[in-house]
Amino acid sequence: MSESEAIRQQNADLSRLNEDYATRYGFRDPVDYFHKGARGLSHEVVEMITRMKNEPRWMAERRHEALDIFYAKPMPKWGNTKLLGEIDFDNIYYFMKPIENQQASWDDVPEYIRKTFDKLGIPEAEKNFLGGVSAQYESEVVYHSMKEDLKKQGVIFLDMDSGLREHEEIVRKYFGTVIPSTDNKFASLNTAVWSGGSFIYVPPGVDVKIPLQAYFRINAENMGQFERTLIIADKGSRVHYIEGCTAPVYSTDSLHSAVVELIALEGAYIRYTTIQNWARNIYNLVTKRATAHKNATVEWVDGNLGSRLTMKYPCIQLVGEGARGEILSVAFAGVDQHQDAGAKVIHAAPRTSSRITSKSISKDNGRASYRGLVKVHKNAVNTKVSVECDALLIGEDARSDTYPTMEIDNEQVRVEHEARVSKVAEEQLFYLTSRGLSEDEARLLIVNGFMEPFTKELPLEYAVELNRLIELEMEGSIG
Amino acid sequence: MSHRTTLFELKDIHVEVEDKEVVKGVSLKVKAGEVHAIMGPNGSGKSSLSNALMGHPGYEITSGEAYLQGHSILEMPPDERSRAGLFLAFQYPLAVPGVTVANFLRAALKAHRGPEADMSDFRRLLKREMAALSIDPSFATRYLNDGFSGGEKKRVEILQMSVLNPKMALLDETDSGLDIDALKTVSGGINRFHNADNGILLVTHYQRLLNYVQPDFVHVMLGGRLVKSGGPELALKLEENGYDWVEQETGLTAEV
Numbered sequence: 001m002s003e004s005e006a007i008r009q010q011n012a013d014l015s016r017l018n019e020d021y022a023t024r025y026g027f028r029d030p031v032d033y034f035h036k037g038a039r040g041l042s043h044e045v046v047e048m049i050t051r052m053k054n055e056p057r058w059m060a061e062r063r064h065e066a067l068d069i070f071y072a073k074p075m076p077k078w079g080n081t082k083l084l085g086e087i088d089f090d091n092i093y094y095f096m097k098p099i100e101n102q103q104a105s106w107d108d109v110p111e112y113i114r115k116t117f118d119k120l121g122i123p124e125a126e127k128n129f130l131g132g133v134s135a136q137y138e139s140e141v142v143y144h145s146m147k148e149d150l151k152k153q154g155v156i157f158l159d160m161d162s163g164l165r166e167h168e169e170i171v172r173k174y175f176g177t178v179i180p181s182t183d184n185k186f187a188s189l190n191t192a193v194w195s196g197g198s199f200i201y202v203p204p205g206v207d208v209k210i211p212l213q214a215y216f217r218i219n220a221e222n223m224g225q226f227e228r229t230l231i232i233a234d235k236g237s238r239v240h241y242i243e244g245c246t247a248p249v250y251s252t253d254s255l256h257s258a259v260v261e262l263i264a265l266e267g268a269y270i271r272y273t274t275i276q277n278w279a280r281n282i283y284n285l286v287t288k289r290a291t292a293h294k295n296a297t298v299e300w301v302d303g304n305l306g307s308r309l310t311m312k313y314p315c316i317q318l319v320g321e322g323a324r325g326e327i328l329s330v331a332f333a334g335v336d337q338h339q340d341a342g343a344k345v346i347h348a349a350p351r352t353s354s355r356i357t358s359k360s361i362s363k364d365n366g367r368a369s370y371r372g373l374v375k376v377h378k379n380a381v382n383t384k385v386s387v388e389c390d391a392l393l394i395g396e397d398a399r400s401d402t403y404p405t406m407e408i409d410n411e412q413v414r415v416e417h418e419a420r421v422s423k424v425a426e427e428q429l430f431y432l433t434s435r436g437l438s439e440d441e442a443r444l445l446i447v448n449g450f451m452e453p454f455t456k457e458l459p460l461e462y463a464v465e466l467n468r469l470i471e472l473e474m475e476g477s478i479g
Numbered sequence: 480m481s482h483r484t485t486l487f488e489l490k491d492i493h494v495e496v497e498d499k500e501v502v503k504g505v506s507l508k509v510k511a512g513e514v515h516a517i518m519g520p521n522g523s524g525k526s527s528l529s530n531a532l533m534g535h536p537g538y539e540i541t542s543g544e545a546y547l548q549g550h551s552i553l554e555m556p557p558d559e560r561s562r563a564g565l566f567l568a569f570q571y572p573l574a575v576p577g578v579t580v581a582n583f584l585r586a587a588l589k590a591h592r593g594p595e596a597d598m599s600d601f602r603r604l605l606k607r608e609m610a611a612l613s614i615d616p617s618f619a620t621r622y623l624n625d626g627f628s629g630g631e632k633k634r635v636e637i638l639q640m641s642v643l644n645p646k647m648a649l650l651d652e653t654d655s656g657l658d659i660d661a662l663k664t665v666s667g668g669i670n671r672f673h674n675a676d677n678g679i680l681l682v683t684h685y686q687r688l689l690n691y692v693q694p695d696f697v698h699v700m701l702g703g704r705l706v707k708s709g710g711p712e713l714a715l716k717l718e719e720n721g722y723d724w725v726e727q728e729t730g731l732t733a734e735v
Contacts, residue, residue, distance in 0.1 A: 430533075430534075434567055436561035436590035448577065449575055450577055
């Protein structure tokens with residue numbers, strides 16, 4: 001077989017990537033919503049949202065102010081400006097409330113929604129290895145629960161709307177402090193129309209030993225999901241939060257635009273794991289940022305499969321001496337997909353350290369970009385920075401770009417930087433097949449191996465799930 | 480050894496790389512229990528021959544026949560050749576990041592034994608073979624050839640051979656890049672693998688490996704052909720006098 005033939009064959013095998021998405025995740029539910037607003041965005045829509053939620057006036061004002069900022073701000077000039085230009089903000093539903101009240105028992109969730117989460121395996125995961133679960137459907141969290149012992153330790157895990165109602169003082173103190181609404185156009189949009197998301201507060205010294213999870217499901221066509229998450233880990237506490245996302249397959253686009261703010265106070269530890277597998281008609285434009293105080297640690301573990309366009313650059317601001325940040329991200333870009341993912345770390349205190357590991361796989365005409373920024377301020381002496389980007393290309397039309405930026409304003413910094421692009425090459429396949437593995441088995445082994453530094457960081461159940469997703473995406477090859 | 484059955488047979492093999500003929504008619508018979516060595520200077524076509532026999536897509540066998548235990552192998556893709564009992568120890572083994580030596584070998588052995596096969600002996604087998612090759616146990620969980628030294632890669636090639644236990648092993652420049660201790664260990668592994676039922680074809684530039692792995696036959700490859708065959712003494716003569724005298728005697732040049 002010539003090289004081009006081999007590549008054609010490879011493309012044919014891999015074109016079936018995620019092809020069963022429609023049956024596995026892409027099913028749609030018939031809807032009977034408590035409230036379904038009109039399409040389009042205006043101050044009236046914002047006012048309707050805030051009134052329905054019966055929010056304090058300061059929040060309503062924040063929203064209106066943010067909407068004006070959204071109108072005034074230009075679209076980002078980076079990422080994929082062509083696809084961004086295709087978003088029709090007038091055609092999106094900004095608020096859909098599926099049921100009147102959130103439930104604490106799956107039995108009380110309407111059957112069609114419960115079945116959705118059943119199919120996604122959420123109640124089972126909850127039983128087996130989670131400390132708490134939040135399930136958001138369209139704009140609001142429909143199910144929420146947390147284990148009793150965590151409640152007793154003072155851990156707060158609520159949907160964001162309830163968080164604002166029940167802990168207004170904490171929300172007011174931290175909301176928008178890590179990501180102001182002026183940050184970027186989609187952060188202002190989220191601030192204007194946010195709904196749902198998670199609010200977590202872990203008291204000083206409390207170690208939440210099992211993960212808390214939120215699952216975000218978009219069901220309707222042309223839906224805009226704008227969850228807002230705020231996690232505060234108080235001094236010396238520890239928490240691991242996991243989010244997952246899917247949506248049905250439609251011919252027209254939906255928008256997912258979340259804002260996630262993390263605050264790790266002195267000595268605290270937060271790990272935030274994302275495994276998203278959006279349908280291919282979803283625009284996924286998310287702003288995620290963390291502030292790590294003295295000796296605190298923040299880790300973003302970010303897995304991006306699916307979507308039409310993802311633009312997401314989890315950020316850590318190391319503001320306290322000895323703070324540590326780690327960002328580990330993978331992106332899988334298949335047919336007609338663009339994953340513009342990356343990482344940002346701001347070193348603003350001495351003795352801080354950060355590590356960025358980015359892995360991307362592009363296949364067919366998929367495109368994966370790494371866009372990163374590491375900024376080391378003048379005062380951040382004795383700082384360590386490590387950036388490693390790895391791209392794997394499958395097929396001759398696949399594309400990978402790397403846009404790393406480093407701004408280092410002092411000399412007492414140790415920097416390591418590596419970037420590699422590799423192809424699933426004929427030579428590598430030959431080596432593995434010469435040991436008796438079929439070409440498909442060999443290709444899967446290479447891809448799984450490439451992802452291994454990421455999957456080994458996931459809780460076992462999620463690593464298994466991710467490997468299964470990849471295997472499905474590579475299927476057809478597997479026979 | 481003439482009563483033994485023919486294990487591996489090549490009939491007039493021609494190989495092209497990028498439309499250039501690099502092997503110009505090689506015939507060879509390896510009987511069960513035999514060790515053959517093909518020696519030749521750089522560019523004589525010996526590595527092309529071994530890659531082509533394993534089924535490398537960049538090396539096209541344009542004519543000729545090859546049989547392993549009486550079965551024609553040239554229509555088989557590399558994985559079938561492997562499962563049929565052919566093995567190639569690579570001159571430059573590639574790294575496969577993220578795939579551990581143990582996981583890789585388990586997958587390969589399973590491919591040989593079939594999906595339903597019992598693999599409960601795998602751990603013990605791997606441990607034993609690693610110990611025999613003086614490979615540190617930690618290598619089982621290291622990524623295949625990733626960051627391995629030249630010598631470590633060669634040892635792990637021999638480890639793969641020992642675990643998969645092929646009928647016919649082609650060893651392509653397995654001695655290159657080895658210091659004397661590593662050479663002894665690797666040769667020990669080859670000798671340990673060798674038995675009356677399998678065959679070995681050593682492809683090498685130098686004679687020194689043959690001090691440790693005694694060949695039954697030595698063939699000299701020049702210009703894509705086997706131009707001279709003999710016993711072990713031929714290797715010693717090449718070591719002493721180089722390849723020039725063969726070129727003069729046969730009127731051929733080394734390079735294809």
